[in-house]
Amino acid sequence: MPAPPRKRSAEATRAAILDAARARFGEGGFDRVRVRDVAADAGVDAALVVRYFGGKEALFAEAAAFDLRLPDLRGLPGDRVAAVLLDRFFAVWEHDAGFLSLLRAAASSPAAAEAMLGVFTGQVAPALAEIAVDRPAERAALVGSQVLGLAFTRYVLRVPPLAAMGREEVGAWIGPVLERYLLDPSPLG
Template sequence: MSASRRRDAPATRAAILDAARVLFSTEGLDRVTLRDIAAEAGVDPAMVIRYFGSKDGLFDEAARFDLRLPDLSGVTPDELGPALLPHLFEVWENNAGFLALLRAATTNRSAADKMLDLFVEQVAPALARAAVDRPGERAALLGSQVLGMVLSRYVLRVPPLVRMDRDELGAWLTPVIRYYLTSPAPGAPDDPA
């Protein structure tokens, strides 16, 4: 650890957060210790406690982020996938905090509650802007499909999903997004079934 890092509290705090996000996303909340995080950040474990109080406090901070989803109001049904997917791929592939939260949500009630809050506060309102009706149901159905794919590709690492590039996976996901947000609801007068 350099002398400048020891004296720079914001840099030390940021290094701890970065290390926590990486380790939580790759190893999971339950497997990672404060010592692991401290070693990854190049600090004494006491520094982690000093800045975050506990592993739970650190996870709470590491799993907090703004998805910054695009505004989908006025986007045509055929453009929903292309408008949404590039942003989502960036979150899934370049936001260790999101993957840490997703991984932890499968086994930890507090993390699952944080994931639900993220859906309720950020995802559902963004998707509701594009839904033709029943926005809550449509957002929940689409969210369940997308989270299942993200869990399968980025956490479980199901080989066929991992082998697909963004364009191929996007081609599969685009009609799903369009269907859930804009197709007639089952039993509706326009439902072709």
């Protein structure tokens, strides 16, 4: 006789769906994932996924949401800012499949692009504005372009020389650029 189905709380079901979605989106990106596949992985009916999340884009947005947990940069010596930032970014890039999934999907999905922009405007830009010598929005955008480009070429495209470099070597190349963007006088005067 088959075992009776186990009971799940709504919270546990929702969490199981999100875990399944993170795994699927991390492997296949936004376009190749179907709601029914996420549901099957979570052991629920696809209608339940829609009930909890409203659809694939909303599910993706929630599955891709994460907290960068950026450290407080105020008070750090200028020559430590880039190292501290890069340590945190490397930790996210190497241990949070949700971020890489979001990065992959941002080029083709308006929902993913909006989610990525939300991470930037809600977490990165405010943290960098605290230490930028002036023009914080422009400086944060420049840092964002550098770190997103780095993440894309190293972890998504896996460009061989860059993917083969150790963290310290990447930091030695990129760190001075980040510090220049944030702390040097504006080239515009």
